[in-house]
Each structure stands twice: as C-alpha cells, then as structure tokens.
Amino acid sequence: MNITDSIFYVGVNDHDIDLFEGQYIVPNGMAYNSYVVVGEKVAVMDSVEERFGEEWLGKIAEVLDGKKPDYLVVQHMEPDHSANITRFMDAYPEAQVVATAKAFDMMERFYGAAYEDRRIIVKEGDELDLGGRVLKFITAPMVHWPEVMMTYDAASKTAFTADAFGKFGALDVEEDWACEARRYYFGIVGKFGKQVQGVLKKLGALDVERICPLHGPVLDADLGYYLGLYSTWAAYEVETPGVAIAYCSIYGHTAEAAKLLAEELEAAGCPKVALSDLARDDMAEAVEDAFRYGTLVLASSTYNADMFPFMKAFLDHLADHAYQNRRVALVENGTWAPAAAKAMRAKVEAMKGIEVIEPVVSIKSALSDETRAQIKELASTLVK
Numbered sequence: 277m278n279i280t281d282s283i284f285y286v287g288v289n290d291h292d293i294d295l296f297e298g299q300y301i302v303p304n305g306m307a308y309n310s311y312v313v314v315g316e317k318v319a320v321m322d323s324v325e326e327r328f329g330e331e332w333l334g335k336i337a338e339v340l341d342g343k344k345p346d347y348l349v350v351q352h353m354e355p356d357h358s359a360n361i362t363r364f365m366d367a368y369p370e371a372q373v374v375a376t377a378k379a380f381d382m383m384e385r386f387y388g389a390a391y392e393d394r395r396i397i398v399k400e401g402d403e404l405d406l407g408g409r410v411l412k413f414i415t416a417p418m419v420h421w422p423e424v425m426m427t428y429d430a431a432s433k434t435a436f437t438a439d440a441f442g443k444f445g446a447l448d449v450e451e452d453w454a455c456e457a458r459r460y461y462f463g464i465v466g467k468f469g470k471q472v473q474g475v476l477k478k479l480g481a482l483d484v485e486r487i488c489p490l491h492g493p494v495l496d497a498d499l500g501y502y503l504g505l506y507s508t509w510a511a512y513e514v515e516t517p518g519v520a521i522a523y524c525s526i527y528g529h530t531a532e533a534a535k536l537l538a539e540e541l542e543a544a545g546c547p548k549v550a551l552s553d554l555a556r557d558d559m560a561e562a563v564e565d566a567f568r569y570g571t572l573v574l575a576s577s578t579y580n581a582d583m584f585p586f587m588k589a590f591l592d593h594l595a596d597h598a599y600q601n602r603r604v605a606l607v608e609n610g611t612w613a614p615a616a617a618k619a620m621r622a623k624v625e626a627m628k629g630i631e632v633i634e635p636v637v638s639i640k641s642a643l644s645d646e647t648r649a650q651i652k653e654l655a656s657t658l659v660k
C-alpha cells in the first residue's frame with residue numbers, strides 16, 4: 277500500500293489475538309504498523325508482532341523489488357513492534373539498526389543482541405540522511421515506554437508517532453476512530469498526560485500533514501480533530517458533557533438504582549449518560565467513559581465491609597491512570613452495615629482534583645420511596 281510515492285505501508289493485521297497487551301479485548305483485532313521510507317537509502321520503520329515476521333519481511337521485499345533496506349528504525353521496544361528485529365537483521369546483514377540508547381539496552385535484554393557493530397544510537401534532534409530526505413528523531417519518553425522516539429520526515433511532512441495516535445482494531449475493519457483510540461489511549465498511555473503534552477508541543481512546532489502511528493490508520497486529513505482530542509485527553513479535560521455511571525450489583529438492587537439514575541438524568545436533560553456494569557462490561561470501556569465525561573457516579577453493593585471487588589478494581593484502574601479533575605457522586609447499598617461509600621470515598625479523595633458530590637445515597641437492601649426520591653434529587657443536582 278502506498279502512503280506517498282516514497283512511503284509504503286508494510287504492517288499486518290492480527291485477528292487471532294485474544295488479549296492485547298495481556299488485558300485488552302480487541303473485538304476487531306489489532307494492526308501492527310510498519311513503513312518503508314525510500315530515499316537514496318531505505319529505512320524501515322519498526323517491525324511487527326512475533327507471529328507476523330515472515331509476512332512482514334515478504335511485504336518489505338515486495339515493496340523494494342530487489343533493493344535492500346539500509347536501516348531499521350526502532351522507535352519503540354515493546355514486543356508488538358520489536359519482536360522481529362532479529363529476523364530483519366539476519367535477513368539483511370548489511371543493514372544497521374537505529375534507536376535510542378535505552379532501546380538498545382532493552383534489545384539486549386529481550387533478544388540477546390544490541391548490535392554494537394551495526395547500530396546508530398540517536399537522541400533528541402539527531403538526523404539520519406537517507407539522500408533526498410532526512411529523518412529527524414524526536415524523543416517521546418513514556419509515550420508509552422521510556423525509550424520511545426518519534427520520527428519526522430520533512431520531505432513528506434510526515435510524523436511517525438510510535439504508539440501515539442494509535443487505536444485498537446485491525447485496518448481491514450471499518451470502525452469509528454475516536455471510540456477505540458480513546459479506549460486505547462486511556463488504557464495504555466493515559467497515565468502519562470504530561471509527557472504526551474510535551475510531545476504534542478514538539479509536534480506542534482513541525483509542519484505535519486500526515487501521522488503514521490504504530491497502530492490504527494494513517495491520519496492524513498482533519499489533523500486538527502485528532503490533535504485536539506489528544507490535547508484534551510493529555511490535559512485530563514472533559515471531552516463530552518454528560519455523566520458516566522459505573523455500578524456493581526449482587527442481586528440487582530444496586531443495578532436498579534443505577535438504571536433509575538440514568539433514566540432520571542436523561543429526563544432532567546443530561547446530554548449523555550454512559551452506564552457500565554463493572555462485573556460484565558469491558559473494564560477498559562468503563563475507564564474510558566470515566567475520563568470522557570465530567571461527572572462519574574459510583575454505585576456499589578457493600579461486600580466484606582468494603583466496596584464490591586469489581587468496583588475496587590475499577591477505582592484502582594482510575595488511580596493507576598491518574599484520574600483527576602472530575603465530580604464524583606456515590607451510591608451505596610448494604611443490608612446491615614453499608615460501608616461501600618466510605619471505602620469508595622477514601623479511594624477517590626486520594627486522587628487529584630476530585631469533588632465528591634453530597635449527599636451520598638445509601639440504600640438498605642432495595643430501593644424504597646425515600647431512596648428513589650434521593651436518586652431523583654441526585655439527578656437534578658448532577659445536571660445543574
């Protein structure tokens with residue numbers, strides 16, 4: 277596939293993967309992108325996941341039609357991109373590998389070789405002259421590992437952005453970009469908002485017409501839309517007006533309260549309500565919704581004098597991903613000693629910039645007229 281007359285796509289689609297990075301469901305598979313950039317010399321940008329080595333090498337050979345690549349640029353050492361470095365270096369013994377010093381340390385540990393006699397170590401601002409075009413390297417630590425760098429090709433105004441601007445989903449499936457890019461971002465890069473903001477600033481100083489990420493489609497139109505979303509996400513700002521409700525329920529009474537709240541919110545004019553059953557729905561989707569909207573409602577049964585385990589896991593995910601600057605309302609349920617609200621409050625109050633909306637709704641076993649009225653009151657408070 278031609279990206280331009282001198283940049284070629286040689287990535288692969290994976291529809292066999294069960295969990296990406298060992299935890300994320302990917303109903304539409306995953307793409308591991310790789311690109312061939314042709315000047316007088318030829319650079320290949322990153323490799324692909326282990327199982328696709330032969331397919332990837334075959335695509336490179338087909339694009340180059342007898343010509344040999346001179347460089348393998350390794351922007352990121354996570355194995356979904358680095359697993360075929362050895363195969364490439366064996367297939368092209370004249371080629372050199374280009375990466376940051378940290379990446380070479382990782383290469384030695386992962387694959388037992390750091391190619392001391394066949395490598396170019398680069399740092400921020402270094403350039404690789406391909407003849408007719410120059411690749412400039414931009415370090416991007418913690419987006420999403422410490423060794424990451426991005427690459428800018430001024431000749432084609434292309435930014436190769438490693439994991440940034442990537443998404444879940446193979447490229448042979450049509451789907452909305454933002455939904456799976458947001459789930460990917462908050463799950464994988466979300467903790468590192470400051471570092472993403474830093475790299476967005478560096479990209480902002482460049483004339484970029486095309487973004488080539490390591491997952492998801494090449495972005496070459498409406499770049500302001502994608503950059504705008506990344507800027508919102510990296511700053512932990514509210515993307516969409518609305519309320520996310522995350523609930524756990526044992527016998528359905530807490531679920532009933534959560535659904536009643538959703539109905540009352542909609543009736544009160546809330547523009548969007550996203551409801552997640554934390555025991556049954558995708559946890560990464562619930563995390564994504566928590567970051568997307570400005571208000572989060574946590575509704576949990578009491579369990580072992582604490583919140584329900586799925587709620588605990590959810591709040592740990594939010595804390596781990598630097599959840600911040602949101603309003604949070606609490607709904608608890610308990611038959612003899614409700615304790616979930618106290619436990620949830622302690623977790624969210626330890627996060628930065630969280631405003632807990634009072635009062636807490638405390639249900640005793642099942643909804644009553646009194647707690648139904650409190651749920652209605654909570655809905656009207658949240659839409660104010």
Ligand code: FEO
Pocket residue numbers: 352354356357420421439490491
């Ligand atoms: Fe797509 Fe952080 O690897």
